[in-house]
Amino acid sequence: MSPASGSGQVTYIYDGSFHGLMTIAYEAEKGNIIPHCILVMEPDTPLLFHDYIHVATDLNKAEEVIGAIKTKLPPLAYKRVLFCYLSEVPNAPQCIIDYLNLGWRYGKLLDHYSAHDNAMPLRRLAEKVAREWHRMTGLVRFRLAPGGIYYAPIEPDYNVLPLLSPHFAERMAQEHWIIHDIGRNIASRYSGGEWDIIDFEIVDTIEYDDAELACQNLWNNYFTNIAIGYRKNKRLQKQFLPRRYWKHLVERIA
Amino acid sequence: MLDYFQHGLLLMDLYKKLEILSRSAKYDASCASSGSSRKNDLGGIGTAVKSGICHSWSDDGRCISLFKILLTNMCTYDCAYCINRVSNDLPRALFTPEEIAELTVQLYRRNYIEGLFLSSAIYRNPDYTMELIFRTVTILRKKYRFNGYIHAKAMPGADPVLIRKTGFLADRMSANIELPSEKSLTLLAPQKKKGAIFKAMINIKSNILDCRERDYSPGRERGFVPAGQSTQLVIGASPESDYTILNLSEALYRSFSLKRVYYSAYVPVTASDARLPVAEPPLRREHRLYQADWLLRFYGFNAGELLSEKNQNFDPELDPKSQWALSNMYLFPVEINKADYAMLLRVPGIGMRSAQRIMKSRTVRSLTFDELQRTGVVLKRARFFVTCNGKHLEKEELDVVSIKERIIGNHAPLLLTAARNKERSIGQLDLFGSNFLTAPEPGIIAITGEL
Structure with a gap:
């Protein structure tokens, strides 16, 4: 990989994978260039005076960067980077490159610069992803589908499925389950101690049996009766449980 | 399955039982599932x-984490404030341990x-009820190999051996004091005895200590209530x-090393009883007590600093920390770049995490107000009590009355149960965040952990 020529305005293009992004981090570090912009695909109308560099994912380079993050930066840096990546928001790759750039400079002292312009955006994003992951560990609702598979549809803002899977793999170790991210058309599939993430779509509607529906009814019954009428506070409820998460719950919130 | 019960109520439909016994259970404020960490075992579930993890929020804005249920609401006691008292005319039901476990x-x-x-209500007598609770927990842990969270009540007056056996299977136990004085x-x-309640609590505490002394190591055997002991006080009855x-x-x-004291605003559950108030539930008061409780546990305050013989109640308009700060203005303003951690924690608008961030950030450079805001400090409140590099945010010096007005004026309308649910946000959410995303300083881990 040759450093960018001339103009200094560089856009890196990669395949969208985490290792792809880590390869960019590697090149940016070696070439001493701070990328102006990182894209997953080349734009239809490229900018003038602008270099577009295709970066082929290189597992060795990526692993070298990952290793460096784990050994040279503070203990939570790698987790932050990974979470930020999973946010999948357009500026996430940029936040990661900026953060790592700051990290190579300050090493283990990076956490002392958490208010820095190059650290703050990543931290914010990582916290949002962590919050949604944590929230979703509670909000996933399994339904016992025909064939003895526990099926849970979710629609999170961020791609938290890879984070949720280990949690349920341990908790529900004896069951077969599928957590389906409807928005991303992917699912985590677990059985016999192993989980993997696959492309997934459901064509037919799932017919649940009476036992399953009875259990859902019991839960709704409980949900309604556990609230104290005198303390009714829908605003507070909505603050903790925003409306966008209601759709795939089993409990019916009025 | 039903052999040792001889009761027609057992034949009631499960749906109906759940309705009756969740209604009867809802006045217990505790729902925390935090404080225990346990892996699943081979062939088990959970x-x-x-x-801790919250799974839903009911219409009153309270978090639902645990399946909160009574074994039965058939009570022999007649506590005036309690919906389940024997003299109250309400539908009664009874679950079997097997039903609850399933x-x-x-x-x-x-x-x-x-x-x-x-x-549970006190069914027949404390021993009998405690036995049923023990059976239920045993079925869950042994038959189902359930490794999820279990919070079990200790029935005051029950055999200490039963309480002890239950505690080795549960994550947390609690005995509710309910009323804050013997009188x-x-x-x-009248049937509840202060002595019996404290005896149950002492029993739990000594078992915890005993377990600790024997150098219990996780994994070898299950500890005694690893998530500790809690209690509840009814406010306003x-x-x-x-x-x-x-x-x-x-x-x-x-003295009891409790993990939590819960406060529950008294909700009128009875048509008329001359001994009880008829007022609205004192939700705001409950909120202030939770805030103050937080100050006791994590912010280094003691009760005598916050209130006194002369000043017995919290200002409903003002949070306890601001109230304290305004009565101790001689300590302020504090310099953000110099004050020690304990003092930072005492500044209104500065929480534990922002105090930690300030300590960390200022080792590399001194903070300006702009950067201070980025640490998460609520400047709306903190502005009256701090300087950054000697600079004030307020142009002129304000007296206590106008600061109070500004703080109250700045408050968004109170979401009344927010403090109670703060256990969710700090205990079950931010704590999570600090575990994973901000490495806590050694020595101050305890302030966010151990709920």
Whole structure:
């Protein structure tokens, strides 16, 4: 990989994978260039005076960067980077490159610069992803589908499925389950101690049996009766449980 | 399955039982599933997560983490404030231990809940009820190999051996004091004895200590209530002041090493009883007590600093920390770049995490107000109490009255149960965040952990 020529305005293009992004981090570090912009695909109308560099994912380079993050930066840096990546928001790759750039400079002292312009955006994003992951560990609702598979549809803002899977793999170790991210058309599939993430779509509607529906009814019954009428506070409820998460719950919130 | 019960109520439909017994259980404020960390074992179901997990929020804005249920609401006691008292005309029901265990696992497999919170009315006598609770927990742990969270009630007056056996299977146990003085207990709950409640609490505490001394190592055997012990106080059913209540809480934290004291605003559950108030539930008061409780546990305050014989109750308009700060203005302003950690924690608008961030950030450079805001400090309140590099944010010096006005004026309308649910946000959410995303400083881990 040759450093960018001339103009200094560089856009890196990669395949969208985490290792792809880590390869960019590697090149940016070696070439001493701070990328102006990182894209997953080349734009239809490229900018003038602008270099577009295709970066082929290189597992060795990526692993070298990952290793460096784990050994040279503070203990939570790698987790932050990974979470930020999973946010999948357009500026996430940029936040990661900026953060790592700051990290190579300050090493283990990076956490002392958490208010820095190059650290703050990543931290914010990582916290949002962590919050949604944590929230979703509670909000996933399994339904016992025909064939003895526990099926849970979710629609999170961020791609938290890879984070949720280990949690349920341990908790529900004896069951077969599928957590389906409807928005991303992917699912985590677990059985016999192993989980993997696959492309997934459901064509037919799932017919649940009476036992399953009875259990859902019991839960709704409980949900309604556990609230104290005198303390009714829908605003507070909505603050903790925003409306966008209601759709795939089993409990019916009025 | 039903052999040792001889009761027609057992034949009632499960749906109906659940309705009756969840209604009867809802006045217990506790729902925390935090404080235990446990892996699943081979062939078992469930895990426990240190930070706890909320699974839903009911229409009153309270978090649903555990399946909170009574074994039965058939009570021999007649406590005036309690919906389940024997003299109250309400539908009664009774679950078997088997039914509760099966229901818990069914709900757990669907990820509706984090575990079970099992309580009960005093059915027949404390021993009999405690035996049923023990049986239920045993079935869950042994037959279902359930490794999720279990909070079990200790029935005051029950055989200490039964309480001890239950505690080795549960994550948390609690005995509710309910009324904050012996006088009120005698008046409103004649069958409840202060001595019996404290005896149960001491029993739990000594078992915890005993377990610790024997150098219990996780994994070898299950510890005794690893998530500790809690209790609940009813607020507003009896005339005790905030000062009395907070002093009681402080004593409970010190002498019983409680993990939590819960406060539950008295909700009128009876048509008319001359001994009880008819006022609206004192939600705002409950909120202030939770805030003050937080200051006791994590911010280094003691009850005598917050209230006094002369000033017995919290200002409903102002949070306890601001109230304290305004009565101690001689300590302020504090310099953000110099003050020690303990003092930073005492500044209104500065929480534990922002105090930690300030300590960290200022080792590399001194903070400006702009950067201070980025640490998460609520400048709306903190601005009156701090300087950054000697600079004030307020142009002129304000007196206590105008600062108070500004702070109150700046408050968004209170979401009344927010403080109670702060356990969710700090205990079950931010704590999680600090576990994973901000490495806590050694030595101050305890302030966000151990709920």
